[in-house]
Amino acid sequence: MSQATMTRNAIQIKDLDLYYGEKQALKKINMSIEEKTVVALIGPSGCGKSTFLRTLNRMNDMIPGVRIDGTITMHDEDIYNKEIDVEMLRKEVGMVFQAPNPFPKSIYDNVAYGPRVHGQRNRKILDEIVERSLRQAALWEEVKDRLKDRATGLSGGQQQRLCIARTLAVEPEIVLMDEPTSALDPISTAKIEELIQELKQKYTIIIVTHNMQQAARISDRTAFFLNGELVEEDKTERLFSNPKDQRTEDYITGRFG
Amino acid sequence: MSAEEVVIHHQEGESGSPTLSLVEKRERSHFGFRRWKNRLAHGLFLISTMIGVIVLGALLWNVVKDGWAWVTPTFFNNFASRLPEQAGIKAAFWGTIWVIGLTVPLTFIFGVGTAIYLEEYARKNRFTRFIQLNISNLAGVPSIVFGILGLTLFVRLMGLGKTVLAGSLTMTLLVLPIVIVAAREAISSVPNNLRLASLAMGATQWQTIRRVVLPYSMPGILTGVILALSRAIGETAPLIMIGAVSFIAFTPGYALDAFTVMPIQIYSWVSLPQPAFQHLAAAGILVLLAMLLSMNAFAVFLRNRFSKDK
Amino acid sequence: MKNHSLGTAGRFRRSRSLGRTWENMIPKLLLACALISVFTTLGIIGTLISETTSFFSQVSFGEFFTETKWTALFHESQQHFGVWPLIAGTLLVTGIAAIVAVPIGLASAIYLSEYANPKVSKVLKPILEVLAGVPTIVYGFFALTFVTPLLRGLLPEMGVFNALSAGIVVGIMIIPLIASLSEDAMSAVPKNIREAAYAMGCTKFEVALKVVVPAALSGIIASFVLGLSRAIGETMIVTIAAGSTPQLTLDPTESVQTMTSFIVQAATGDNSFGSTAYGAIYAVGMTLFLFTLVMNLLAQYISRRFKEEY
Numbered sequence A: 001m002s003q004a005t006m007t008r009n010a011i012q013i014k015d016l017d018l019y020y021g022e023k024q025a026l027k028k029i030n031m032s033i034e035e036k037t038v039v040a041l042i043g044p045s046g047c048g049k050s051t052f053l054r055t056l057n058r059m060n061d062m063i064p065g066v067r068i069d070g071t072i073t074m075h076d077e078d079i080y081n082k083e084i085d086v087e088m089l090r091k092e093v094g095m096v097f098q099a100p101n102p103f104p105k106s107i108y109d110n111v112a113y114g115p116r117v118h119g120q121r122n123r124k125i126l127d128e129i130v131e132r133s134l135r136q137a138a139l140w141e142e143v144k145d146r147l148k149d150r151a152t153g154l155s156g157g158q159q160q161r162l163c164i165a166r167t168l169a170v171e172p173e174i175v176l177m178d179e180p181t182s183a184l185d186p187i188s189t190a191k192i193e194e195l196i197q198e199l200k201q202k203y204t205i206i207i208v209t210h211n212m213q214q215a216a217r218i219s220d221r222t223a224f225f226l227n228g229e230l231v232e233e234d235k236t237e238r239l240f241s242n243p244k245d246q247r248t249e250d251y252i253t254g255r256f257g
Numbered sequence B: 001m002s003a004e005e006v007v008i009h010h011q012e013g014e015s016g017s018p019t020l021s022l023v024e025k026r027e028r029s030h031f032g033f034r035r036w037k038n039r040l041a042h043g044l045f046l047i048s049t050m051i052g053v054i055v056l057g058a059l060l061w062n063v064v065k066d067g068w069a070w071v072t073p074t075f076f077n078n079f080a081s082r083l084p085e086q087a088g089i090k091a092a093f094w095g096t097i098w099v100i101g102l103t104v105p106l107t108f109i110f111g112v113g114t115a116i117y118l119e120e121y122a123r124k125n126r127f128t129r130f131i132q133l134n135i136s137n138l139a140g141v142p143s144i145v146f147g148i149l150g151l152t153l154f155v156r157l158m159g160l161g162k163t164v165l166a167g168s169l170t171m172t173l174l175v176l177p178i179v180i181v182a183a184r185e186a187i188s189s190v191p192n193n194l195r196l197a198s199l200a201m202g203a204t205q206w207q208t209i210r211r212v213v214l215p216y217s218m219p220g221i222l223t224g225v226i227l228a229l230s231r232a233i234g235e236t237a238p239l240i241m242i243g244a245v246s247f248i249a250f251t252p253g254y255a256l257d258a259f260t261v262m263p264i265q266i267y268s269w270v271s272l273p274q275p276a277f278q279h280l281a282a283a284g285i286l287v288l289l290a291m292l293l294s295m296n297a298f299a300v301f302l303r304n305r306f307s308k309d310k
Numbered sequence C: 001m002k003n004h005s006l007g008t009a010g011r012f013r014r015s016r017s018l019g020r021t022w023e024n025m026i027p028k029l030l031l032a033c034a035l036i037s038v039f040t041t042l043g044i045i046g047t048l049i050s051e052t053t054s055f056f057s058q059v060s061f062g063e064f065f066t067e068t069k070w071t072a073l074f075h076e077s078q079q080h081f082g083v084w085p086l087i088a089g090t091l092l093v094t095g096i097a098a099i100v101a102v103p104i105g106l107a108s109a110i111y112l113s114e115y116a117n118p119k120v121s122k123v124l125k126p127i128l129e130v131l132a133g134v135p136t137i138v139y140g141f142f143a144l145t146f147v148t149p150l151l152r153g154l155l156p157e158m159g160v161f162n163a164l165s166a167g168i169v170v171g172i173m174i175i176p177l178i179a180s181l182s183e184d185a186m187s188a189v190p191k192n193i194r195e196a197a198y199a200m201g202c203t204k205f206e207v208a209l210k211v212v213v214p215a216a217l218s219g220i221i222a223s224f225v226l227g228l229s230r231a232i233g234e235t236m237i238v239t240i241a242a243g244s245t246p247q248l249t250l251d252p253t254e255s256v257q258t259m260t261s262f263i264v265q266a267a268t269g270d271n272s273f274g275s276t277a278y279g280a281i282y283a284v285g286m287t288l289f290l291f292t293l294v295m296n297l298l299a300q301y302i303s304r305r306f307k308e309e310y
């Protein structure tokens, strides 16, 4: 990070507007996200954090009545270009949801799901992918003897790490996380925070959290959203210690939200 | 529950305070009458409900009494005959198996296909509502009208003749609404976050349906299919319409053979005056009920088996 | 660096033409499945209309709807096509069925929804389900070999084939339908409405009769309409037990012919295609279809209005 020449932008967002029907949920967002950093999105609930996150892997496409203006560029391509294959995009931009949502299949089949969907049939390669992904998600030691067990039998924290492993199994470049620890106990939360620190060696991580301590603990940069606007985006230490915008200061000092 | 408590309190009050105004007394006796009415109603409602149970008992007893002795190996191994002692259900039994065997895949594919379309692909517009209205109305069309359709469309217009295939197609149209309704319910019970998880990994919509939605909803779908088959197995009128005849002395060998089915064989025995044929009919009914019972037991088994896993 | 980005440009565009084509085909195939039921309806209406039209080119509309004699299967010189005897037979059987099924069905529903404890309902409900799953051919056998002899013990002058026995058994057949639909409507009544009445000291009977039933009335009435529509379309019970004498009578001890049993009789007889007698199948089928369609739409209309009440 210190060597400016070595950093590349993973995502470039320009003048992004998003409407749910008549209602505008994102207003003129401009932001660039560097490779292999952790970016935290904070802001009061309803301010558009999840909506913003979903624009990055086009999960908003599924919601009827959504309209988007502006551009989001990854690898020199506008991901809203007509020619884009959304499935390929989502393979590169993985997503972890708020509540753990493992499939009611075995642990193995959960992790192997993505690779299989993308055409991987070779049993040996799948075995490798499953082990590697589970190791990356710091779950391997706990489940290696019961890969055939139902994933739904795991504890909440384990399920969420399994969902992370499942996402990593398709080898994305970017991982989006929407309040991944809000449904978990403190110990599981700590494990996942630790994991995120590990993962940023290889992945660009964008995480929504409404826990400001968490943002401060794990992120390199933080973006503050309010009413669909990106109010301020900066290095995490700077944003929390020396915010430029009054609204940011009000929010981080707990004056609202 | 709470009404009974009120009643009890009232009684206690009575023994506790012997001096009562006339108004109170009248109210009390009125309450006693209301209580008595409640009891009477309770009894009547219970008896009404029990009528169903009693009828079922009488019906089963009636069939077993008449038919039990006639369920013999001969009965399974022989074809229809003018001599009651030599008559059997071989043709009808295998005819039913054939018709059901063809109806299962057809209803499964068309029924589940429709349900997937309506739940996963269709937009909530007027056209979709029209399809839905159409399905719920079809569910109320008398089965004999489906028979008229089958006769006109499959037997005559398409030239399939009075064959197993024509019968199965007719049956498929008849029970399709049952499968569609059950499958839709099963599919809509799949948690949406599982779909999202799959799509977010870059799975296509169809991959998501095939690998996540369908496995999850399969027990519900299968229960619906079995329900539909129970209906199909007992249906008589539509197959009478398309001309499935009871005097058939062979088992169908392929889909374009003539055939008969169990309910039609039973019907033709019921319509004969000699008492011996009534016994044959009862024996046929026993076999039919046994088939139904085992199918439904299988449905319950499926439901329990799969719901444990969720 | 530049090289790198060039190398990865287009990484979201990997051609997956085969998979793409398949993915685009799927919704179309599924839509085709969903359209089957639309075409079924069109097929039913189409065949009925076209064949009925040719029937009415041979028989006048006026004769069909004003004459009171139905002898469609007689020799041509003696044929009369006045549909009223068939409608009367149908309504007579349906009326008897209603007298049996409406009070018993409603009482069972009240019992199950208001009185029965969960353990009792757990036993009774499956029994009602079984009753609903009994094939109509079995009910027909029951009517002929159990109910009719029983009734003839009480009314010795009554014939073997009579509207009464058929009507009673058709009524029994639709009890589960009315009971379960009415019970659904009653269980949908919010708890707090009941509790308010109990708090005022009402007995269960009063709560059921004055609070729950009125609140669920449209659902209950819809269940009656659906049940009776089912009774009108019922075929095998009436074919077996009510006889085949088309006559304009309201005497339940008489043998009658319903619309459905005429259709069966005409289809099993050797009437050649194209004859007027054969055309009568369609004209009667059309009448039957319209009867049930109107009732089903009515039931849907009633229960849709009821949904808006809470």
Ligand SMILES: Nc1ncnc2c1ncn2[C@@H]1O[C@H](COP(=O)(O)OP(=O)(O)O)[C@@H](O)[C@H]1O
Binding pocket: A020, A025, A043, A044, A045, A046, A047, A048, A049, A050, A051, A052, A063
């Ligand atoms: N599917 C949707 N349809 C319509 N409006 C939506 C939808 N999802 C979110 N919104 C609206 O968009 C705004 C932003 O929501 P969201 O992105 O979920 O906020 P956050 O994640 O910051 O709590 C809210 O006002 C919300 O009501």
Ligand SMILES: [Mg+2]
Binding pocket: A049, A050, A051
């Ligand atoms: Mg959110």
